[in-house]
Amino acid sequence: MSVLCFALFACAFNLLIGYVGLLSFGHATFFGGAAYFTAHAVKVWGWDPLAGILLGACGAAALGLVVGFLAIRRQGIYFAMITLALGQMFAFICLQVPFTHGEDGIQGVPRGRLLGLLDLNEPLAMYYVTLAIFLFGFFAVWRIVNSPFGNILKAIRENERRAVSLGYRVERYKLGAFVMSAALAGLAGGTKAIVFQFATLTDVQWQMSGEVILMTLLGGIGTLIGPVVGAAFVITLQNYLATFDFPVTVLIGIIFVVCVLVFRRGIAGEAMEALRRRSL
Amino acid sequence: MASATPILSATGITMEFRGFVAVKDVTLSIREGTVHALIGPNGAGKTTVFNMLTKFLTPTRGRIEFRGRDITALKPAEVARLGLVRSFQISAVFPHLTVLDNVRVALQRPSRLATQFWRSSDVLSRLDDRALELIDAVNLSPYAHLPAVELSYGRKRALEIATTLALDPTMLLLDEPMAGMGHEDIGRISDLIRRIAKGRTILMVEHNLHVVEDLCDRVTVLARGEILADGSYDEVSADPRVREAYMGTEHE
Amino acid sequence: QQVSDNVVKIGILNDQSGVYADFGGKSSVEAARMAVEDFGGKVLGAPIEIVNADHQNKPDVASSIARQWYDTEKVDAIMELTTSSVALAVQGLSKEKKKINIVTGAATTDLTGKQCSPYGFHWAYDTHALAVGTGGALVQNGGNKWFFLTADYAFGYSLEEETSKFVKAKGGQVLGSVRHPLSTNDFSSFLLQAQSSGANVIGLANAGLDTSNAIKQASEFGITQGGQRLAALLFTLAEVRGLGLKAAQGLTLTEGWYWDQSDENRAFAKRFMDRTGRMPNMIHVGTYSSVLQYLKAIQKAGTDATEPVAKALHEMPVEDVFAKKGKVLPNGRMVYDMYLFQVKKPEESKSEWDMYKQLAKVPGDDAFLKASESGCQLTQ
Amino acid sequence: MSDPLLEVRALNAWYGESHVLHGVDLDIHEGETVTLLGRNGAGKTTTLRAIMGILRRREGAIRLRGRDLLALPLHKVAQAGVGYVPEERGIFASLSVEENLTLPPQVAEGGMSVEEIYSLFPNLHERRHSQGTKLSGGEQQMLAIARVLRTGARLILLDEPTEGLAPVIVQRIGDVLVALKKRGMTILLVEQNFRFARKVADRFYLMEDGRMVNSFPGHELDAHMDELQDVLGV
């Protein structure tokens, strides 16, 4: 289940990097922010879990609007830096505002009954709900990428000035994509809060943004399935390595470096390339 | 055919860059339905005027009106949406899209297919006929499925013109459309411009005087940021100041 | 069947590579192994196995590991649980799964308060004990005018708030406080404010690198030479060593254990040192003690089933190298004595690890909240 | 006849997977001005880039005074005395006009001085402190040419130097090339405007689809008009 949450998160992230060419280094804001919103709504206000998750996604979209508004003014590396800094700012705020409970996090979030019917404390029920949400998000990304709107996004990535001269209000497109990506990341974060029954600072910190980049990079930037593969790989690795003697961060760092140097296309990307070569 | 009312008029526009005056108090009015040339030596301020007219630069002073509407304060995308579209002097295409996709991107905008993120992009295939037609018009049909990066320079320019035309603009601003083109293409693009000029207004910057002579109803000469002469090609080319500042001695 | 699956499996789940690795880390696993050996390697005839994992300070990783341990690897109890978000998350899970967890690596009193569990125990320090130790005992040692440097988040506030309470209760005064953001590099602005406040104790309500940096810079600004004392509310032996006595001298702090307090402690420390190359701190020894006590409880209950073992843990006194006359409250809080220490001057230190002198002993009953005041539902 | 200064034999070149030059042969003798003609996409620019070594995927032989250029890293080619004026001009935005002008290191004695260059292109003098890319298109072209004149390179590769220039300036550049020729400079020129080219060229090469299809001396241009018509569509 945690793999599904992270996979959705990575897909949302990939929507930006893979198709708009924007590397957000602050996506943890939307993921972790949504987790807090959902956890709070469900635990304190006693909302239905689905409503809580939706609130998380909407909250993330709202955050996306603010962050995006500031960040889309620049491209490439500048954009990455700005999102990173804003993300860091958000993490500081989360540390300080009372409803997040500082470093303890919001703990013991009840899973409750979905729409009052389905008991999510049942692991299998929870699993299918998570799967359904993931599939919904995955489909949404696919749809957006292969839509007329997605087409314009690609054109903007290619040559922004030219797109402007053709009459496109480029900022709106980018902001639109950013908000969509944030909302989907929020969907993932909100679901995670219900699955794990807590929301903590780890999800809003920049290391989390780094992790989602790793997942996407490892799986294959700009491939639809890549982020899913990458997320599964990283999460499994993290849990597996936990019982190892070797320091986890070092290994993750090494994977990062190796990926960038030799498998830039990522697992899915390399696999597709291999297939293409064979069919030639 | 050409009516007397100006479709685009600029009054006293001035552009200063940190103390350097690139364009000084230029007043220009383009009559609807004409092909108007803006010529002048290098650095005279032609591209700068273009940039101001399409709002990629905001004039330091002055006022610009398009079809009776004050557009001095608009954003570039808005100006394009009003039907005033430009091409760039240094070629501007979407490099990793195919030629066909390049043109389709332009066609998409007025077709209201641009913001639909919930539909499949297959709906765009309905734009293909029109796109191929435009590509054929600039002689790029054999390359329709090639990514634009792989085109040679001259062909990129041709593609850019096709893309600009795709918007079916009321008025076109072409910045040196012939630059870098081979002779046969110059002929072809001239024909194309002549064809599209029907029912449209065109303002172009061009150094190829044959083309200017051939195509343009009216010529404005810019030198050092100011208007030096204005009139038909014959009038202007007879002006000794223009000959000295621009054409040089050899041009007959 | 007395012992499920014929083996007692204990999981040590802590931070082994991150910020808190020095608190417990891999060495805690060694401490747990020592407890198993000291117990005799078998309980009720069944072998004892220690497993361990690095949760990387991520509650979701911790929670996944704990779930996997409980569900597929048949782990019977989880110990240590560094950092409060992890401890709370795993305690929540353990409660749901009806498994025992004993926390030694986290400070929040919520573990035995609002979020207490019938199967959850809190074995070493908590914020309350630290506050009582440093706040209360130091006033009696002459530190009666306080100024706080507080980390600007919940942990810092609660340390400051509780400490102030005890300072005032003992007749001291709190002259003011300044809040600094988490992970501040430079404390000089705050130290200048503290310096000019007229206080004779500067309380550092923060943790980790923040505390280290504040202490180091305080010595640079001549604060201790100027007659003010520094009191760190959460600081351990390893960190003092990292600072060096030159910078840390005169610092007062509260810990639950120090190697040089008795022959028994020295003997334990030597064994530990031989195996890990470092001196144990209260968390290592706490984990040792929690494992040992857990085994004793199994022995007493005659089974490793959760309910009887939890009952035994609640009832049995704790008597080992870590705690003397320790007792467990109904909310899971283990009550034992804490100590106020002062860091020695470089010239007073006789060996590499000779760093503390004891100022006061804080009896367990004073140090820890009473079960009835803790806010734990189980005790009402 | 003496050995050529630059000798290109059976040159093949690729952009990634696409094979663009198919066995190009080319000789330029010391002091000669040679013009490459060909329609858009014929491979003229590619030939220059391959000689310079900017395009790395090449086969065949390129020799400068008998020395093999194929194996040299890019900067060594320039140091061997080859100057390059790229099609897209390559003016640096973060440098002032004057810095742009003085950027290329001198590779040999005998280059023009900055003063000489300014008197040749007064526009540049006037705008010397402004940012390089703030120059107009034509001014940038002048700057790009001016830049290699300073370095003392004896062989310069010029890619469409008159593109986008006002007729007066084109004339001036023609004069400059003639002057350079007098100084013994060797020039390889790519040009669409062969009215301009005929003024300066000693020899023409005609290119089509990545191959050299013909070569003839400058004065025979009129005699080859038909062929040009055919290949260039004049």
Add this chain to the structure above:
Amino acid sequence: MSTIFGIPAPALYGQILIGLINGSFYALLSLGLAVIFGLLRVINFAHGAQYMLGAFVAYGLLNYLGIGYWPSLVLAPLIVGVTAIAIERTMLSRLYGLDPLYGLLLTFGLALIFEGAFRYWFGTSGKPYAPPQQLTGALNLGFMFLPIYRGWVVVASLAVCLGTWLLIEKTRLGAYLRAATENATLVQAFGVNVPRLLTLTYGLGAALAALAGVLAAPIYQVSPLMGSNLIIIVFAVVVVGGMGSILGAIVTGYVLGVLEGLTKVFYPEASSIVIFVVMALVLLVRPAGLFGREA
């Protein structure tokens, strides 16, 4: 005693001075970052790690080889610079011409490796490092007690910043550097050995970070964590100053240091985010940063 907004004036001067000291670190670090970014178009995420490395090398030199502060001031940047050169040669150089984001990701990975490894070897509580004998003690400036060592930090970093700025903006070498940022191939086609230039630049940038690390060792705890917290702030500084603008990095470093210092007095809770707030404001008004050129 005169007061400004309820704060005694002397205390205020003290805070400004302290802000300046912090600013020195920001300036040094963002300078190195800007130099590397300026030429290699690489956001050097390993910068924080290289800063930390500088401090640890100084610690190591002292404790294992008995080499003191002053030689370390030269040796540590040199050593770190050499490792950086090795990294550039073996890894970074393969990424040129690709999307600059890969450089960022690579250095991010390197930062994880360095920090993880140092945490593994040295633990997290850090190591002691005392200021050199000559610079211990403090000056009484009347309004505040200024540790001599801090005064030295300001002087040293100002000098280094100024020197680097002159090198890049006023020399031919600098012109090559700037031109190569835009079009490395073309600069190389003019006969400049660009690959070597890139290598040296990365080495220089890393050495600047390491120098900041050595300067920091006596003030801050020498710990594997010391870089990762700082680096994000330094990124913000660079964005505010305008990426790749050398002067911008330096000036903004000092200005933001002072601003942060003042926030610590007036509204300490906000001092960690003040830089980010400034960054957001600057981006709204001047997207290219205060000293950046519009793209």
